Amino acid sequence: MRALTVTVLGLGVRSLAFATDANVVVHLYSAPDATGAVQMCKVNEEIWFPQPNADSLARVNGDGSLTRRNVPDAGSRPLAISRADGNGRLVFTEVGANRIGIFDANGALTEYDIPTSASNPRGVTSPNLIWFTEYDGNRIGRFQAGSPGSMVEFAIPTFASGPLGIAPALGGTEMWFTENLANKIGRIDAAGAITEFDIPTPDSGPSAIVRGFDGSQDLMYFTESRGNKIAKIANTGQVTEYTIPTPNSSSTDLIFDDFELAVWFTERNAGKLGWMSIDGDFQEFTLPGSAKPESLVIDYGQFFFGPMSIWYVDGTNRRVGRLSDNHLFAIGARHEGTLDTEFELSNAGDDAVKARLGWPYTGPCPGLCPSTSIELVVPRRGEVEARASEVPSAEGPRLFYVTGIEPEISDVPETRAWVVDEARPEFRLEVPLVSYWTIATLQPPLDRGSNGPQPFLTFPARRRAGFRTSLVLAAIESEEGSPLELEIEALDLAGDVVASTEVEVPLADVLVLDQLLSDLDIFGDFDGQIRVTRIPRSGLFWGVAEIYENDVLTRLMPPGSELEPPAQCVGGPARCNPRRTPRVVIREAP
Secondary structure, three states: OEOOOOOEEOOOOOOOOOOEEEOOEEEEEEOOOOOOOOOOEEEOOEEEEEEHHHOEEEEEOOOOOEEEEEOOOOOOOEEEEOOOOOOOOEEEEEOOOOEEEEEOOOOOEEEEEOOOOOOOEEEEEOOOOEEEEEOOOOEEEEEEOOEEEEEEEEEOOOOOOOEEEEEEOOOOOOEEEEEOOOOEEEEEOOOOOEEEEEOOOOOOOEEEEEEEEOOOOEEEEEEEOOOOEEEEEOOOOOEEEEEOOOOOOOOOOEEEEOOOOEEEEEEOOOOEEEEEEOOOOEEEEEOOOOOOOOEEEEEOOOOOOOOOEEEEEEOOOOEEEEEEOOEEEEEEEEOOOOEEEEEEEEEOOOOOEEEEEEOOOOOOOOOOOOOOEEEEEEOOOEEEEEEHHHOOOOOEEEEEEEEEEOOOOOOEEEEEEEEEEOOEEEEEEEEOEEEHHHHHHHOOOOOOOOOOOOOEEEEEEEEEOOEEEEEEEEEEEEHHHOOEEEEEEEEEOOOOEEEEEEEEEOEOOEEEEOOHHHHOOOOOOEEEEEEEEEOOOOEEEEEEEEEEEOOEEEEEEOOOOOOOOOHHHOOOOHHHOOOOOEEOOOOOOO
């Protein structure tokens, strides 16, 4: 089990040591009406969840703010929402009104009455036809949107079975559902024939169910909220159960990660989110703020380097949370000459961890995309080294990244990097690294039409006899994948702008400004700063200043650095290279 550290790193970098780490990150946002939500869904890249006590559905925006769609009838209590909709609709149950509601893509609402009174509709799915469970009616319902007369109900053979969650099997014509009170899993085909399967653990409390894959066959995974297990059932009815490490965790919801072939699930009583591989290996993430996560959804990110996140609803504390992965970035080199970049990954834990080192490829893939990364296993309480030259196709200056894997949302091993010259063993310059969330915190997007200041970074700059500054910039994210537009200004010691220009940096690429001050028509002696400002209203960028003395690269300086170290640090005593202090980034949306 692993406890979650909620951190990003500050940017007050004045030392010559650039060791850093990248923990997973949680953001918390206020959601005053987020009580009693059973499910979340992602439709058309938008994340939604029901708000029963407010008779509304809420959309979670990227900044954590909420946009509501109201259900007109007071007391309708929308409770569950479909995750498997193929038509861009929001399909949800109305427990208080005994209806199924549908918001179309334009926000128009249509409601359908359920024939059985007080049926208590609790689960719903809509791959094409709309299927739902009737917890008190002990039935499975089905109908075609736009055709109220098509609604039919199928009685479940076991009396008072308490049907709860429902999800489609592969193909979307056969449905699987949980029988919370009968301790069974049910399957219903297109003709309405129902087959039931017993669960080995008595009174396990099966609740949520989802389609998954174990590498060889399609399966249905489900939670046992009272049995404290995650289980899977094959088409034959064979059930395999896995015990959640934390006792009495009360897992109420789960979702399958198709990319990673793993299950994410809530642990409401334990205040955790859990991850389970198809082999039954577990990881748990302790959430901050006395969390009671009830429902969750996966967001794979909208940009090439956008973080994978697990959004969850905590109705008890009236919050929405976002658990996200992190990346470390370094601007390194594998030149055609003798320059290379050496990475050192260290692990202070008691278990080996896996990480990925690579560079981003954003070009066309007529066939399979080329491999641009390698996987590394960092032993317990040990280190592992790798070079940029080991990464496939890494030529020239590159933006390199280091991520944790298995699960993808995991801490990145502590990482340091150096540019080395194979022809000169004494040449070894440490490369500054930065985490994704550090950059994203510094460079938030602005609303379109806003007149607010754009994010900027500053770098030391000097030109004099035998001394010059170059700049290497990288575009980490950009709006719709377009080049990132930046303004570059030279500021003298008084802070006055003496020259400026604009440049474009392609997404995930680097721009080397080798003769920066000359390009700005500055040919005399100069001491000051270079300020780089983002022009569009979204996107993330980073950079490093290269300091040359007599055409020999002597220093690599991250943003915010001072060209001259404090006098007491000349010679490099250990106290001049302090470790940077993590700071919490939990936020409350207004």
